[in-house]
Amino acid sequence: MISINNLSVSFGGFTLFDQVNFHINDSDRIGLVGRNGSGKTTMLRIIAGVVTPSSGQIQLPGDLTIGYLPQEMDFDKDKRVIDAALEAFSHVKELEDVIARLNFEVADRTDYESEGYHKLLVRLNDATERLSLYTSFNPMAQAEKVLTGLGFHRNELERDRGELSVGWNMRVELAKVLLRSPDILLLDEPTNHLDIESIKWLEEYLSGFRGALILISHDRRFLDVITNRTVEIMLGKIHDYKVPYSRYKELRKERFEQQRAAFDNQQKLIEKTEEFIERFRYKATKSNQVQSRIKQLDKLERIEIEEEDNSALNLRFPPAPRSGQVVVKAEGVAMSFGPKRIFSDVNLIIERGEKIAFLGRNGEGKTTFMRLVTKELLPVAGSITLGHNVSMGYYAQNQEELLDKEDTVLGTLDKVAVGDVRTRLRDILGAFLFKGEDVDKKVKVLSGGERARLAMAKLILKPYNLLALDEPTNHMDLISKDVLKRALQSYEGTLILVSHDRDFLDGLADKVFEFKDGTVREHLGGLSDFLSRKNISTLEQLEDPGPGLQINDNRREELSENLKSEGALSYLQQKEAEREQKRKRSKIEKCEEEIGALEKKIMEIERLLSANDNRVSLPQTLEEYGLLKETLDKKLEEWEKLHD
Ligand SMILES: Nc1ncnc2c1ncn2[C@@H]1O[C@H](COP(=O)(O)OP(=O)(O)OP(=O)(O)O)[C@@H](O)[C@H]1O
Ligand SMILES: [Mg+2]
Numbered sequence: 001m002i003s004i005n006n007l008s009v010s011f012g013g014f015t016l017f018d019q020v021n022f023h024i025n026d027s028d029r030i031g032l033v034g035r036n037g038s039g040k041t042t043m044l045r046i047i048a049g050v051v052t053p054s055s056g057q058i059q060l061p062g063d064l065t066i067g068y069l070p071q072e073m074d075f076d077k078d079k080r081v082i083d084a085a086l087e088a089f090s091h092v093k094e095l096e097d098v099i100a101r102l103n104f105e106v107a108d109r110t111d112y113e114s115e116g117y118h119k120l121l122v123r124l125n126d127a128t129e130r131l132s133l134y135t136s137f138n139p140m141a142q143a144e145k146v147l148t149g150l151g152f153h154r155n156e157l158e159r160d161r162g163e164l165s166v167g168w169n170m171r172v173e174l175a176k177v178l179l180r181s182p183d184i185l186l187l188d189e190p191t192n193h194l195d196i197e198s199i200k201w202l203e204e205y206l207s208g209f210r211g212a213l214i215l216i217s218h219d220r221r222f223l224d225v226i227t228n229r230t231v232e233i234m235l236g237k238i239h240d241y242k243v244p245y246s247r248y249k250e251l252r253k254e255r256f257e258q259q260r261a262a263f264d265n266q267q268k269l270i271e272k273t274e275e276f277i278e279r280f281r282y283k284a285t286k287s288n289q290v291q292s293r294i295k296q297l298d299k300l301e302r303i304e305i306e307e308e309d310n311s312a313l314n315l316r317f318p319p320a321p322r323s324g325q326v327v328v329k330a331e332g333v334a335m336s337f338g339p340k341r342i343f344s345d346v347n348l349i350i351e352r353g354e355k356i357a358f359l360g361r362n363g364e365g366k367t368t369f370m371r372l373v374t375k376e377l378l379p380v381a382g383s384i385t386l387g388h389n390v391s392m393g394y395y396a397q398n399q400e401e402l403l404d405k406e407d408t409v410l411g412t413l414d415k416v417a418v419g420d421v422r423t424r425l426r427d428i429l430g431a432f433l434f435k436g437e438d439v440d441k442k443v444k445v446l447s448g449g450e451r452a453r454l455a456m457a458k459l460i461l462k463p464y465n466l467l468a469l470d471e472p473t474n475h476m477d478l479i480s481k482d483v484l485k486r487a488l489q490s491y492e493g494t495l496i497l498v499s500h501d502r503d504f505l506d507g508l509a510d511k512v513f514e515f516k517d518g519t520v521r522e523h524l525g526g527l528s529d530f531l532s533r534k535n536i537s538t539l540e541q542l543e544d545p546g547p548g549l550q551i552n553d554n555r556r557e558e559l560s561e562n563l564k565s566e567g568a569l570s571y572l573q574q575k576e577a578e579r580e581q582k583r584k585r586s587k588i589e590k591c592e593e594e595i596g597a598l599e600k601k602i603m604e605i606e607r608l609l610s611a612n613d614n615r616v617s618l619p620q621t622l623e624e625y626g627l628l629k630e631t632l633d634k635k636l637e638e639w640e641k642l643h644d
Helices: 040-048 082-106 116-136 138-150 167-180 195-207 220-226 247-282 284-299 366-373 408-414 421-432 436-440 449-459 480-487 525-532 538-545 559-563 569-612 618-642
Strands: 001-009 016-022 031-033 055-059 066-069 182-188 214-215 229-234 236-241 326-337 342-350 355-359 381-386 392-395 466-470 494-498 513-517 519-524
Touching: 001 040, 001 392, 016 236, 031 040, 031 247, 040 066, 040 182, 040 214, 066 167, 082 116, 082 138, 082 167, 138 195, 167 182, 167 195, 195 220, 214 220, 220 247, 220 525, 229 247, 236 247, 236 284, 247 284, 284 618, 326 366, 326 494, 342 381, 342 494, 342 519, 366 381, 366 466, 366 494, 366 513, 408 421, 408 436, 408 449, 421 436, 436 494, 449 480, 513 525, 519 525, 569 618
Parallel strands: 031 214, 031 229, 066 182, 182 214, 355 494, 355 513, 392 466, 466 494
Antiparallel strands: 001 016, 001 055, 229 236, 326 342, 326 381, 513 519
16 A cells, blocks of 8 residues: 655665665554654654655555644644544545545446456545444444543543643544544554553454554554554664564564574684684685685675664762752642642652652642642642752653754753853763764654653753653653663652653652542552552553553563563582583694694605605505595584584
């Protein structure tokens, strides 16, 4: 259906894609995966026609309808939720035009038996079916169904989008894309802002979707349920696997292992041959064998190991002067937006050094509470105070809105950095994986993960003793998430975290504040304590039965697998291997001595023969000569075997 041929994309001197080819079929369900900045979003934008490649072509049928959900988007803040969703049907008119055009074409043709004609009929049929779908259902009812599936309450459909968070606006966009029911859906990290119920709803919806799908996600479970093919982008190339994500991970591991083994074997062979050539280069007796080995080396097709992108950022929060014992104190706090009460009568104290997680459904007020702590918002009742000597670093959920898109990476830090740190900005950016010319990139071209990294870099310019991080892992790939987690584990200040990422929270937070039913409850202990006290083994169980606490199911990737040292030998095995090596070395030495002695003898005879010395008994000497040569060959063979 869509062919991508010899696609290359470069920005300045940097090549993002290098001669990439792949084909998308009608009902493919593709998971597009890769590290932050590998080019996933760019690939979707190219397919969606938003970006043109530097070279190569995209071939797609002219009447193909594409539904594209971007990773980040602008939207009309003044529109009501329901009206925005109904915009999805504005293309009904377009569809009618397409049908008219196809009808016209069909009427015009006479090649009734041809494949082209048949395809035309299929397309016409599809388009007509789609149209009848739109017109047979009440668009309003459809829109409501999708919006409520994505978590909106009925009475929220009339709200202006401007009042909603990025996450909820993303859902409106998603609803719009789904309602269009296109031939191909391109979804760029749709689960980033969804809670578990909405993810499940989306899973079901997509399972029933009949067109093609390309999905970018860092959520393994979601990928496994929905996709049947995985396309990996790594260092400018594409690796295509006709299997879902988990299986792809296995195959990928095998691919690297096999490559490594083949490479190692070939290296050994090359080394051995080179040693042979070096050793016998000047020996007339071996010149044929040497020549043939030189040829052999020349002809050898060298196995290359693919580079793997394992670059990790280097993150450490600088130590800060201590704050007072009480860091945040909330007394009788209540908050509302218009008539909507978020929570009331919240009393809590956060003490120095505590690592707190805010848990709760979307909309229960976690971000709102953070913004009260930062004084960005004022409570409608009660008070929130920061303790003595508290300096707070805040990572807001909507980073994409807060960064100046026209500024450069370096400029962004330059604006906020003061004092000595200004001389180290490039180093800091380097540690956050912005290398060389990357620092001159404009924020607007950065990938989601790169933006998250830049926002994170701002937090280490100053020493803070309180960090308030709202969904810091959104957009981050697994390696980056893990680095952040470790940096926070060794951070000595006070930490407040909002996150839906179970793997991230586990072993990091030591106290949970649960936002539920308009109030906040304190639970001592970490995430697993919290869950077990609720007599629940997994977050899924906790989240499933309706309006309780919700946390996105998460992304147990093979991180632990990555971190495990692979195939480490036990001590005893290692010792045995060392002994074996020693034995082999002494055998080789002995063999080389013998070869040397044989060669000496042979040379001696050759000298005698060529000197035509009449003391030599020719037949006897020749026999001896023959024997010596034979033994030498055997020894050489032995020597080669010892190097295997
Ligand atoms: N117009 C541009 N000029 C320069 N660099 C660009 C431009 N557009 C994209 N890039 C760079 O290309 C790379 C790929 O970006 P892309 O958004 O496709 O990555 P991604 O795989 O979607 O990453 P993420 O997982 O973080 O969303 C990034 O390094 C980005 O900064
Ligand atoms: Mg992206």
